[in-house]
Amino acid sequence: MKTLNLIIEDHQEKLYLKIANAIRKAIESGTVTPAEQLPSARSLAEQLAVNRHTIMAAYNELIAQGWVETKQRQGYWVAQVLPIYCSLENKVKQQGNTNKHNWRVIKSNQEEFSRPANDYAFNFAGGNPDIELFPFNEFRGFINEALNRPAIKELNYGENSGYSEFINQVSTYLRRVRSIKDKEIIVVNGSQEALYILSQVLIKAGDKVAVENLGYRPAWAALRNAGAELMGINQTEQGIDVDEFEYLIQQHNIKLLYLTPLHQYPTTTTLSTEKRVKIYQLAQQYNIPIIEDDYDHEYHYNSQPLPPMAANDPSGLVIYLSSFSKIMFPGIRLGIVAVDKELAPHIVSYRTLMNHKANVLQQDAISRWMKDGGFERHLRKSTRRYQKRRECMVAVLNSFINDGIKIKFTNPKGGMALWIDVGQQAMEIAELAKSKGIFLLAENAFHLHQENNENRFIRLGFAGQSEEKIKQGLMLLKPLLIHCNR
Ligand SMILES: Cc1ncc(COP(=O)(O)O)c(C=O)c1O
Numbered sequence: 001m002k003t004l005n006l007i008i009e010d011h012q013e014k015l016y017l018k019i020a021n022a023i024r025k026a027i028e029s030g031t032v033t034p035a036e037q038l039p040s041a042r043s044l045a046e047q048l049a050v051n052r053h054t055i056m057a058a059y060n061e062l063i064a065q066g067w068v069e070t071k072q073r074q075g076y077w078v079a080q081v082l083p084i085y086c087s088l089e090n091k092v093k094q095q096g097n098t099n100k101h102n103w104r105v106i107k108s109n110q111e112e113f114s115r116p117a118n119d120y121a122f123n124f125a126g127g128n129p130d131i132e133l134f135p136f137n138e139f140r141g142f143i144n145e146a147l148n149r150p151a152i153k154e155l156n157y158g159e160n161s162g163y164s165e166f167i168n169q170v171s172t173y174l175r176r177v178r179s180i181k182d183k184e185i186i187v188v189n190g191s192q193e194a195l196y197i198l199s200q201v202l203i204k205a206g207d208k209v210a211v212e213n214l215g216y217r218p219a220w221a222a223l224r225n226a227g228a229e230l231m232g233i234n235q236t237e238q239g240i241d242v243d244e245f246e247y248l249i250q251q252h253n254i255k256l257l258y259l260t261p262l263h264q265y266p267t268t269t270t271l272s273t274e275k276r277v278k279i280y281q282l283a284q285q286y287n288i289p290i291i292e293d294d295y296d297h298e299y300h301y302n303s304q305p306l307p308p309m310a311a312n313d314p315s316g317l318v319i320y321l322s323s324f325s326k327i328m329f330p331g332i333r334l335g336i337v338a339v340d341k342e343l344a345p346h347i348v349s350y351r352t353l354m355n356h357k358a359n360v361l362q363q364d365a366i367s368r369w370m371k372d373g374g375f376e377r378h379l380r381k382s383t384r385r386y387q388k389r390r391e392c393m394v395a396v397l398n399s400f401i402n403d404g405i406k407i408k409f410t411n412p413k414g415g416m417a418l419w420i421d422v423g424q425q426a427m428e429i430a431e432l433a434k435s436k437g438i439f440l441l442a443e444n445a446f447h448l449h450q451e452n453n454e455n456r457f458i459r460l461g462f463a464g465q466s467e468e469k470i471k472q473g474l475m476l477l478k479p480l481l482i483h484c485n486r
Contacts (some may be wrong), residue, residue, distance in 0.1 A: 002039040003033065003047055015050065016057035023058060024067050028079055038068065038076040043163075111221040120144070121437035125301075126266060126417035127296065128464030132328045133382050139365070139372055146364035154360050161348045162187025166363035169370040170336055172483030173450040178297065179311035179318060184344035187358055188351065191293060191323040191335040195219050198227035198291060198337075199321060201350050207255040210288075212240055212246050214446035216265045219258055219293065228256075232448040239264060239271030242278045249286050257283065257290045261309055263415035265295065266446045266459045270413070276309055293321045298379050299463070300414030301387040316340040324366075326416065326463075327379060386416060393418060393460065393466040396474045405481050416463035425484035426458045432484075435478045 013021075026032050038044075041059060045052040059076050062068035066083040070076050117125035132486060154163055167185045174180040182269050188194045195218070195461050203209065205227025211220060213232025220230055225307070234239045239261065248254055254402040257279070261271035271279075285291050292309045310320035317340075324334035337347060354439070369375050397420065401407060408421040426442035433440055443457040462470060 001406075002037065002257070003042060004039050004044065006048070008048070009254075016054045016061065019048065019050070019055065019058040020061040023062055024065070024314045027067055027082065032078050034078050034082060035080045037077050038078060062408070073170055086375065107224065107225075109221060111217060111224075117439040120434070120439035122469060122476065123464055124438065124440040124460045124462075124473065125463040125464065126441065126459045127326060129326045129329060129382070130385070130464050130466075133378075133385060134329060135374065135378055139369060140474050142365040142368040142372070142374070143361075146361055151360060151364050154364075156431035158354055158356055159277070159351050160358060161185070161344070162358045163360045164368065166370075169367040173370065174336075174338060178294075179307045180338050181311075182316075183310065183320065183338035184341045186337040186344060186347055186351070187339055187363060188335045189333040189355070189359070190325060190330070190460055191295060191321045192218055192222065193333075193351075193354070194321050194335055194337045194347075195222040195291070195293075196225070197347055197350050197354070199223045199228065199346055201343075201346050202256055202289060203228045203477060208248075208252040209256045209258065210245060210254045211258045211448065212260065212264060213448040214266055214443060215292065215448065216260065217446070219291075220448070221258075223258065224292065230448060232339065233271065234265055235264065237267055239275050240277050240279075245279065249282060249288070254286070254288055256289050256291065258293065260293045260295065261292055261311070262297055263412060265293070266417070266419060266441070267457075268410075268412040268415050268417060268419045270306060271309075272386040273306065280312075280314055280317075283317045288317065289455055290318045291321065292318050295320065295321070295323050296326050296415050298327055299383055299386055299416055301383070302413050305414055310338055311419060319343070327375075327382075328366075332362070332368070333359075356410075389462040389465075389467055389470060390418075392470050393462040393474070396471055400474075400478060400481065405478070406485050407481060416462040417459050420458050420460060421456050422458055422481060423485055426455050429458060429480050429484050432465075432480050433477060436480075438473050438477055440477075 003129065004023070004026060006019070006026060008018050008022045011018070012029050023038070032038065033300060037151065038059075039047070041052050041055040059070070061066055063070060068076050068078055117123045117128065129422055137344045151165070162185065166187060168189075171185050174185070188197070190332070203223060203226040207228050208231050209223050209228040210233055211223070212229050215232070216333050223230060231252055231254065232409065233244050233248065240259070244258070259271070261276065279282045279290070282288070294308050297305065297308065308320055310318040319340075320338040322336040322338075324332050328334070339347065366375070390411070396436070397409065397418070406423050409418050412418065427444050428444040440453070440460050443459075444453060444455065447453045465473070
């Protein structure tokens with residue numbers, strides 16, 4: 001039942017006219033807008049405690065004046081074209097006054113993260129899952145269960161680290177599949193929320209934070225927003241240059257390290273065991289927390305991947321992040337922080353400032369899905385699909401190499417994207433590709449600083465679209481690779 005807030009004036013007039021007058025004023029002031037449906041005569045009559053015929057008379061009066069329309073007796077709508085130029089919006093336009101408040105904005109996000117990739121016929125964005133593979137029907141059953149047997153107590157305000165049964169399921173999963181134990185689990189609305197909270201909790205203005213260069217801009221933005229000064233560490237083929245990290249520590253009093261060790265973002269390299277050991281040692285010696293962003297751990301194709309750094313964390317300094325954006329879809333907004341028990345309450349209490357309750361209904365449905373085994377079934381199925389897509393992309397690119405196109409890449413053991421050396425003009429390729437309906441990113445999108453950079457690599461995601469689309473998109477890209485490669 002629609003409600004409409006009306007101010008009925010108290011003067012000597014028939015009631016239906018006073019009501020008609022009040023509805024007209026609601027239209028004039030923009031409370032209801034052209035083409036918007038109005039409450040039915042019955043519901044407005046109930047709301048105003050008057051007879052339904054009085055409301056019908058008021059509506060008929062407004063129809064006669066051109067303010068209201070009725071469609072085959074299905075109800076009443078505000079007229080599409082109003083009898084006079086009168087809505088609030090139009091009044092403002094007439095006065096030419098579009099910015100009368102002059103807001104005093106103290107802090108705003110200077111970074112742009114528009115993600116326009118969905119608008120392209122061929123979407124090679126690196127981290128996109130194929131959402132059509134998600135078993136929506138199966139999952140509906142678990143949402144229904146969560147509604148049929150709701151966790152009444154937990155749905156109310158209270159505990160804010162996540163729904164207890166979901167935390168149980170996630171802890172078991174992380175222990176069994178990723179060997180993560182002895183950490184406290186906090187559920188967040190996606191890894192980005194965790195990155196924001198961690199930046200606020202661990203960083204003060206002017207602190208130096210070491211990050212991978214090339215790397216993940218949204219994480220940098222959260223850190224910078226907290227006042228961090230970012231110090232880039234260059235990549236080698238086995239992950240970050242650890243000597244450079246040590247040098248930075250000695251020169252700059254580094255307060256935090258942000259890493260994507262399993263499939264480095266964007267280069268896809270895996271941080272070697274030797275480098276991990278050295279990083280643990282340095283972190284322990286200088287008491288530097290490490291944020292380990294394990295955003296696509298699920299997808300590995302040839303053998304078991306290295307366990308996360310958080311699994312063998314001698315000093316407890318690793319803060320582990322995992323996301324459901326790749327396993328389910330980004331719109332689920334769900335992420336996990338696994339962290340030392342002493343740090344956990346600080347994260348939860350800071351999160352309470354932003355949001356003082358987890359989405360228990362959603363987590364209830366997912367924990368039922370996990371308990372049933374559906375979650376891991378979906379993972380196995382999508383991993384098999386993504387493996388085929390990776391093989392398809394690799395085969396097409398190898399055929400390009402056979403045709404004399406000078407590109408180089410290593411086939412990653414996991415993840416969702418390839419990192420391809422096109423020799424030169426990577427940025428130009430990405431730009432020209434757009435005019436052919438192809439979205440891809442070149443290495444400039446991942447540089448910490450924009451000046452004096454190389455322009456050699458493009459990143460091609462293989463998970464998010466079918467093999468057919470991969471082939472078609474790459475065939476369209478081929479002439480650009482030839483053209484820019486000469
Ligand atoms: C490096 C990295 N971390 C995290 C994420 C996931 O972020 P979120 O969980 O906020 O969707 C992504 C997704 O693109 C990513 O590339």
